[in-house]
Amino acid sequence: MKPNKSVGIIGYGAYVPKYRIQNTEIARVWGNDPNLVPIREKSVPGADEDSVTIAIEIARNAIIRAGIDPSDLRAVWVGSESKPYAVKPTSTIVAEAIAATPFVNAADWEFACKAGSETIQACIAFVGSGMAKYALGIGVDTAQGAPSDALEYTAAAGGAGYIIGNAKESLAIIEASVSYVTDTPDFWRRQHEHYPKHGNRFTGEPSYFKHVLSSSKALMEELGTKPEDYNYAIFHQPNRKFPIEVAKILGFPKEKVLDGLVSPYIGNTYAGSALLGLAAVLDKAKEGDKIFCTSYGSGAGSDSFSLEVTDKLAERKGKAPSVKSYIERREEIDYARYARYRKKIRM
């Protein structure tokens, strides 16, 4: 898919909360083998953080990098599966906090871990059609993992956001994108439930791999590109293993994936996952670099994007904290404090 007008990323922002819990600490509490944990540690939001506060910091970082007046944004879209309110938009609070109100389209998007990249697809269309000068799309989560469930080891907090604008102003031009979606019952959370359920055998082959591979192959076919044409590749990262494995099947060597692979250090930030990996790559990339990025959301689907970095990235990336600086800002907490921060103790 390509819009009529060429568009790109003019600013980006990321955020990861300060607190970390080690996977071995979770294994200790539930009596699981500490040698069989999926990642090293995951990020935990502080007691006063939620998807709204995380999205606000992301949006502010993106605006600083873009160097625009927030009132020029025509959309503030937030994709998340951890909305603080079931009814009342996260996006209006974010838009108000960054002074983008009132002539702005604000909405919350839902598609499990793909909600964030969905907003980017919509931003591309909104700007590419000429309806908007700038549009902001954010993927953010404070993901819920049921106590003792396999997902508790990785369900983390954080996200990233992108301001889409005209290609001429862009730090990275978005060459094209693809969406690939089917009805696959691999993971869900019903209304009023605190924690999601997952379909066990559905979480690998027929869900993540099928959608990420189909979407990625379709985009490369459409563009006539090959893995060798790209300097970096980012895939949705529910753990460390899946993105490396999917890259290998597609023909991307491990070295092209590692710079955007943040899940071993902060966990799976769900709607923020692939977008946060892309931000980590932009922190490092230089003019002329080509970037391939594919998200994945349960339910299920993938969005793939092909980007090329311009000369404007070098001057803009240093204006806000890098993903690395947020990852390195860490304070380890034990399971008791984690349980309190995540409201796992209900009184």
Next chain:
Amino acid sequence: MNVPRHWREQIRRYRLVGSKCTDCGRLSFPNRAVCPKCNSRNNENYQYVGRGKIISFTNINSPPKEHKYNLPFAVALIQLMEGPVITAQITDARAEELEIGMEVEMVTRKIMEYNDDGIICYGYKFRPIVEYAHP
């Protein structure tokens, strides 16, 4: 739970917006209808950058019940780089990690929430500045 009150104050709280007297230039936070220096009623909204220095702080042990979820936390007097001194909660750092003179930056965080079915109030807090260098 006073919903209209939170709504009235949300821009000041979310963005750290105060006022500036258009006659004598005095900056205020929170915003003032009448300038405390020259008594002028000509005051306009003023957006603060959101950076300052701690000039004093204390640890809070017995907060109102809406703030207990966040214990322990520090409250500090912060001199904003534009001049005014404000009182704000400190986040992402405990009192023992703070020092007088420490540089802090504004973030928007959850101030309090009214049970599971009430509104959530967001507003400014300050944290030690996130240092960053790019790879």
